[in-house]
Amino acid sequence: GFAKVDHYRAIHQGFPEVIFGLGKRPEQTAVIFERLARTGLPVLATRCTAEAFAAVQAKVPEAVFHELAQVITLRVPEENERPIGTIAVVTAGTADLPVAEEAAVSALAMGCRVKRIFDVGVAGLHRLLSKRNELKEAQVIVVIAGMEGALASVVAGMVDIPVVAVPTSIGYGANFGGLSALLGMLNSCALGVGVVNIDNGFGAAALAATIVRSGSREAGRFHDV
Amino acid sequence: GFAKVDHYRAIHQGFPEVIFGLGKRPEQTAVIFERLARTGLPVLATRCTAEAFAAVQAKVPEAVFHELAQVITLRVPEENERPIGTIAVVTAGTADLPVAEEAAVSALAMGCRVKRIFDVGVAGLHRLLSKRNELKEAQVIVVIAGMEGALASVVAGMVDIPVVAVPTSIGYGANFGGLSALLGMLNSCALGVGVVNIDNGFGAAALAATIVRSGSREAGRFHDV
Amino acid sequence: GFAKVDHYRAIHQGFPEVIFGLGKRPEQTAVIFERLARTGLPVLATRCTAEAFAAVQAKVPEAVFHELAQVITLRVPEENERPIGTIAVVTAGTADLPVAEEAAVSALAMGCRVKRIFDVGVAGLHRLLSKRNELKEAQVIVVIAGMEGALASVVAGMVDIPVVAVPTSIGYGANFGGLSALLGMLNSCALGVGVVNIDNGFGAAALAATIVRSGSREAGRFHDV
Amino acid sequence: GFAKVDHYRAIHQGFPEVIFGLGKRPEQTAVIFERLARTGLPVLATRCTAEAFAAVQAKVPEAVFHELAQVITLRVPEENERPIGTIAVVTAGTADLPVAEEAAVSALAMGCRVKRIFDVGVAGLHRLLSKRNELKEAQVIVVIAGMEGALASVVAGMVDIPVVAVPTSIGYGANFGGLSALLGMLNSCALGVGVVNIDNGFGAAALAATIVRSGSREAGRFHDV
Amino acid sequence: GFAKVDHYRAIHQGFPEVIFGLGKRPEQTAVIFERLARTGLPVLATRCTAEAFAAVQAKVPEAVFHELAQVITLRVPEENERPIGTIAVVTAGTADLPVAEEAAVSALAMGCRVKRIFDVGVAGLHRLLSKRNELKEAQVIVVIAGMEGALASVVAGMVDIPVVAVPTSIGYGANFGGLSALLGMLNSCALGVGVVNIDNGFGAAALAATIVRSGSREAGRFHDV
Amino acid sequence: GFAKVDHYRAIHQGFPEVIFGLGKRPEQTAVIFERLARTGLPVLATRCTAEAFAAVQAKVPEAVFHELAQVITLRVPEENERPIGTIAVVTAGTADLPVAEEAAVSALAMGCRVKRIFDVGVAGLHRLLSKRNELKEAQVIVVIAGMEGALASVVAGMVDIPVVAVPTSIGYGANFGGLSALLGMLNSCALGVGVVNIDNGFGAAALAATIVRSGSREAGRFHDV
Amino acid sequence: GFAKVDHYRAIHQGFPEVIFGLGKRPEQTAVIFERLARTGLPVLATRCTAEAFAAVQAKVPEAVFHELAQVITLRVPEENERPIGTIAVVTAGTADLPVAEEAAVSALAMGCRVKRIFDVGVAGLHRLLSKRNELKEAQVIVVIAGMEGALASVVAGMVDIPVVAVPTSIGYGANFGGLSALLGMLNSCALGVGVVNIDNGFGAAALAATIVRSGSREAGRFHDV
Amino acid sequence: GFAKVDHYRAIHQGFPEVIFGLGKRPEQTAVIFERLARTGLPVLATRCTAEAFAAVQAKVPEAVFHELAQVITLRVPEENERPIGTIAVVTAGTADLPVAEEAAVSALAMGCRVKRIFDVGVAGLHRLLSKRNELKEAQVIVVIAGMEGALASVVAGMVDIPVVAVPTSIGYGANFGGLSALLGMLNSCALGVGVVNIDNGFGAAALAATIVRSGSREAGRFHDV
Numbered sequence A, B, C, D, E, F, G, H: 001g002f003a004k005v006d007h008y009r010a011i012h013q014g015f016p017e018v019i020f021g022l023g024k025r026p027e028q029t030a031v032i033f034e035r036l037a038r039t040g041l042p043v044l045a046t047r048c049t050a051e052a053f054a055a056v057q058a059k060v061p062e063a064v065f066h067e068l069a070q071v072i073t074l075r076v077p078e079e080n081e082r083p084i085g086t087i088a089v090v091t092a093g094t095a096d097l098p099v100a101e102e103a104a105v106s107a108l109a110m111g112c113r114v115k116r117i118f119d120v121g122v123a124g125l126h127r128l129l130s131k132r133n134e135l136k137e138a139q140v141i142v143v144i145a146g147m148e149g150a151l152a153s154v155v156a157g158m159v160d161i162p163v164v165a166v167p168t169s170i171g172y173g174a175n176f177g178g179l180s181a182l183l184g185m186l187n188s189c190a191l192g193v194g195v196v197n198i199d200n201g202f203g204a205a206a207l208a209a210t211i212v213r214s215g216s217r218e219a220g221r222f223h224d225v
């Protein structure tokens, strides 16, 4: 009885309750994971350690661990089952990878297509400029950057596609645990940027997936009318 | 030569350079407004005083002033010219109105349909619950709230639609100029929330419009395939 | 002589000096616990590790350890000895449990009745709405929530009962160690909310108990006059 | 249509919607005031300027202006109509008076008895010690202090009565607009302290009134059983 | 005797004591200005109002007022008297102009050549990319930007020239008076960036001039050896 | 050559260079300690671990370790060698002891008399009031308190003696590492309070000792004239 | 009855209640001033406007206004009535003068001798070094500096005399209203520094006067024994 | 493919991509190091642990570990290969050494001459004054200081050479992880100071090297013309 699994949410939000592993003991995560597994729907657990995965695997052997992302998944939709719309996941540096992988794996689990474009930070702009076309093919772009977080502004200035900006805590000193990137992204002089919490790759994926679904649904409506 | 009007942006972002009136003298705003008016495209100027409008009107008599929103517009698309997709603009209290109107007028100028749902803050939940159906018909919901900003979480928990959250500086004392609402929205426990800067109604409209356009475009692609 | 046990407070505050285990060595906690045990009154020690409990138990074998709450108690009043008035302890998520248990166990030790209502955060409002009647039967409601802390506003808006709000440090990034929930609760747009320190379940219980006692005493007076 | 008057709240919270004058134009305040006046219930409007009062008085001549408190009232209950329970309003310095009067007038409007104990800050402790008996007769104590806000701790340490602490923005420099008093009160080493927002005299009165009502109601129940 | 004019500094720092007008009364500024004018060296006064200039002009008729920059100068070196080395002054938006002009006029007064490159912020990157060659011809680049301050990183990534970054207070909400741009610039992922105080155009010019002088001097030494 | 021992300071400041152990390896501390020991003057090293002491003792066997204070001393003056003037070291709670001992041992090493008055925080005022006479006999009072730090104001209000206030990091949540006590002490409404850094027991002792010496010297002068 | 004049404090703190003019209306200040004037003791009122002085003068014609200091005094002791001990008041820049004068006039009113040493900030160290002897003759040094506040460390490193450090709000941008100088002074690497609130010249004088009195009293005791 | 090595930068910035070891696993660092080693250019990796060095050495045996600096280098230019221009690296205390060595080793790797001047903080000014001539011979001075960071102002006030200021996180309590030194340096009242991130010795070296190169290049141009 320590947690109320929220099956209702699965219905009205398009995917089921997601397990947030931080501060849960491996056994707790495993118990909830198993309960959600019984619904037959995809299951997603974020911020999970290798120990948590061991506990989950003992109960649900088909569960898959994405180590870099610290994510456990079950029944991620196959590529041909995924709705239209691609989410580009873009990072500034190699240190942003864990957050990027949390975003990418979560988006895949929510049934989106994902395109990874990593290590294209603004200190060497040619790297980003060479990816311009790939960026323009996405329906939503998730930009993940620490330090000054300038990448979100530069990307949003290049395209006319919604940008979900994820500040990361990468850096030290006056980055104040991600505050510098957070404030930079909130004050972006470019248009079309929505910000999520520091290091919240999962939240970015959830917003991006909601946008993709919202577009598809709308697409449906459009042709109905 | 004091400003470089960015016609290029009009093309790749779907709407033209927007004038940011804060810190500009009325005459400066009027000069830029006139230059943009000559493009034949819609024109939008935010954070404008009545004095700025007087200066604009002297040069561009058809310009319209939205006093509460502090916005000047020209050639806002007619209702039947607007793309599919409605943006719901939701506020917690009456004091949030100026920010809400900045968002609403901006969204209209960008060619979106707008549905206003005002004064439904969480202190009296029945007000919000009675609007559930109207909310579900929107393609994007812009939630505008000051003080603790809890409305964004509650709305996002009720629907499966992208929520653009705008913290406002409404409040005093420990709201620290909007910080309380900002942090509340960034830490939302509900999914599908993207945050913009404090009091940034215009930025919220721009993100919402980008999402709507992105969905429509995608809709096109969908049926092409 | 390293601590002055404050027997005087037991009298004028209705319960004895409470031991704050943080930063005390197990042996120090045990010595003070034993000294208080000799008074014959209930004893309460918060923020205690399992090691501290081992040291206490060696001296006071009847002491009880509440592991999740990190609290040690002695002579908690039996249910029929407890004054009228129930304290509802409400949490947003499962991660808030340790703080909630600190509050609940402390309130029981102070002679209050306690009703636990856990995991009813605002992201899925139906969970909270279904508990409306249980909430209305309490004399004080302790609301415990991290992240954006919106639960305090929503609960206070539903009832006409004092709400003691406890922000928790649950979350990451821009929660800044509980600041987001703290500011959210201080800026609550609902009426009847008093805030205590981040993670301070014990302090919330003490305030709630003081309110309950204050009401009972007043009740007495009322009929005397 | 710019504001939804919340009559429902009057019923379940024991007093009607309160008008928050900050950021409202005099005419707006007057319109809402008149609408609430028609309910026949008491009316309370806080943070009102003399201009706002002039506008209200033109529509509701019986309205009363409390200048120091910046509060407008209508139909404040007579002394013999007020429930049992006295709220002591205690201030540290003379500069805290406006906040104290906002609290006192609001509490009176909500039907409480009020006892004012002003200018008893901790720099001259004898002033406070000489008021010990008056303090002990209250059912709730509202402590209002700026600068270091130490008065809340000292008062709460002297009595076994709920303390509602209101930090004020009185001071300069490192008081950071009331932050010093706010943090001081949140970290109080005394028990039984609930904190409200900086300068929020009204919010303190609302919490205190809720406690008083909660006690009386409970008193009824007690004797029913 | 209210100020000690520091003639010594003129000698060892290459230019004389600079008058900081903020918080000085016009008459005070004028008295000091006249005293420095008597040295026969260039004179520079920053943060001066039109009133201050009127007072100065009454005593020193040849003084020149740079209104946008809020700077008063006397005996600015002619173009052919200026040392080698050009300082490029680059701004993100038109609102940064006053700070940019403070920098430009100060640098001219200190004997540097100045190249103004304005309104090339990162939201429309093509504007900046088209200026690449002009940037590469400078010996020092002063980058002035508010909001997220990303321009400093992008410029520093394009060239191998010292960048002096000036965050401005332009923006609102979560820019917290320039904090967002300041943190962004301090956390720049590009190399070769030194940061000065928010809005400190003068300080940037002083550092840039010191670098230019240092290079020239070194150049001299180089050929001596 | 990794450190310049500053013998000059011993002369003009009345006691020698003090070793700050934080961030030094045991061996580094020991080398500097030995070098200072050779001067024949008292030696003081603060923030030292047991490992650092072991390393020191191997080189200087007469060195003494004060474990609670984390201080190592050599040649602390005997009681009869100490100048007139007593420093009272007063703490609010038992958790403040390490800081208090750092202050007390440092003051003794600097040749002052010390009177310890511990655990007299404001939550139980009678404890402090009963020490009034002891306080009045001191020449300087060092007040050490965490949480809200109110003790400094209350003590300073009781006496006419300089108070050196040391905020401690004791507490959690909204104490923000000692910020609450620091701001409280800086905003003290009582007169005669000088504040040092959070947890800086040593710095408080140094200031107190400077005051004592300054008084004695002055005393000397007084009678010379 | 709006203020309790605290005659008791006059006795045990050596000088009477001081009027804090900030937030008081001229008439209020005048009423309290007159009441204190009747005691025959010196009177001191700080943070007073010219209007407040006009109101005071109408009631107490002998009152004196110190415009730059914003201080009103009555019966300041003559030079030969002042106790031994000189307070040096040292400032970094001319903009610190108002705070310095508040300190100087307050110290004179409290019966101290005062030596003003102004405009000797660390950017031109020779100015300070040339004052070394004057500094060494003081019994307490009050150092007043804004911006980085480095002057306190440099002065304290030069002498073995208590330094009372007053950070000022002079500066802009990242001085954050005096925070930079405040933190600099609290973290001083020099010994013997006690810090008061930002811009609190009066508080510095009160601490300095307490130190001077404490030394004199001690001097007496010394020779008694 | 986890990192894009940026050979392009080596050309236009004068030295190759630098490896940032923080958050990289030893093996990752080693793989990138080896790839850069193959270019034949100097290689620099900062923030590297001994474990990272072991992994690098296994692949590139000539790599050198600078333990205190936590830096790994390859092919550092010989002294006679270094351009004109000396960088003085100056520290306030011994605790600043790791940052100073990161700066010094990085500057050497970038081909600069380096002069170390350590432990000359402002608490004992004579230490710094005795180094005046050595300072004046540098082309750039890197000043590294924690706590109040006053050394940057004092040094910049003594010379007419660019100062690159590095705040360090050395200190505790109200140094807030280096914030005190950072704000102090940003608010320096001396001219010619550019600030980099807290503890960023590498960034300071990169800026200093860019200044040196810029001067030399300019020197070349100067004599060409």
Ligand SMILES: Nc1ncnc2c1ncn2[C@@H]1O[C@H](COP(=O)(O)O)[C@@H](O)[C@H]1O
Binding pocket: A003, A017, A018, A019, A020, A021, A046, A047, A200, A202, A203, B189, B190, B191, C093, C094, C095
């Ligand atoms: N990485 C994450 N960051 C923030 N929120 C998350 C994350 N993963 C899951 N969540 C949210 O946490 C909720 C579950 O919290 P809990 O009940 O504590 O397991 C889910 O419904 C998600 O909304």
Ligand SMILES: Nc1ncnc2c1ncn2[C@@H]1O[C@H](COP(=O)(O)O)[C@@H](O)[C@H]1O
Binding pocket: B093, B094, B095, C189, C190, C191, D003, D017, D018, D019, D020, D021, D046, D047, D200, D202, D203
């Ligand atoms: N002084 C006050 N401080 C904080 N909240 C207030 C105050 N006065 C009224 N309120 C709240 O503001 C609400 C009305 O806000 P509004 O709809 O903007 O007029 C009321 O229901 C109260 O909860």
Ligand SMILES: Nc1ncnc2c1ncn2[C@@H]1O[C@H](COP(=O)(O)O)[C@@H](O)[C@H]1O
Binding pocket: D093, D094, D095, F189, F190, F191, G003, G017, G018, G019, G020, G021, G046, G047, G200, G202, G203
């Ligand atoms: N400039 C000042 N800054 C801070 N506190 C002051 C100042 N001037 C006077 N005070 C204090 O304010 C008290 C009077 O406050 P009040 O009763 O509000 O007039 C005096 O006893 C002083 O302790």
Ligand SMILES: Nc1ncnc2c1ncn2[C@@H]1O[C@H](COP(=O)(O)O)[C@@H](O)[C@H]1O
Binding pocket: A093, A094, A095, E189, E190, E191, H003, H017, H018, H019, H020, H021, H046, H047, H200, H202, H203
């Ligand atoms: N100590 C350091 N502090 C800040 N940035 C650094 C440091 N060392 C290297 N860098 C930067 O980090 C970049 C490499 O980052 P990465 O691709 O994550 O290895 C380099 O190009 C440098 O600009």
Ligand SMILES: [Mg+2]
Binding pocket: A155, A156, A157, A158, A159, A160, A161, A190, A191, A192, B013
């Ligand atoms: Mg865009």
Ligand SMILES: [Mg+2]
Binding pocket: A013, B155, B156, B157, B158, B159, B160, B161, B190, B191, B192
């Ligand atoms: Mg949702």
Ligand SMILES: [Mg+2]
Binding pocket: C155, C156, C157, C158, C159, C160, C161, C190, C191, C192, D013
């Ligand atoms: Mg309620």
Ligand SMILES: [Mg+2]
Binding pocket: C013, D155, D156, D157, D158, D159, D160, D161, D190, D191, D192
């Ligand atoms: Mg109490």
Ligand SMILES: [Mg+2]
Binding pocket: E155, E156, E157, E158, E159, E160, E161, E190, E191, E192, H013
């Ligand atoms: Mg560069």
Ligand SMILES: [Mg+2]
Binding pocket: F155, F156, F157, F158, F159, F160, F161, F190, F191, F192, G013
């Ligand atoms: Mg005192």
Ligand SMILES: [Mg+2]
Binding pocket: F013, G155, G156, G157, G158, G159, G160, G161, G190, G191, G192
């Ligand atoms: Mg000293």
Ligand SMILES: [Mg+2]
Binding pocket: E013, H155, H156, H157, H158, H159, H160, H161, H190, H191, H192
């Ligand atoms: Mg210089």
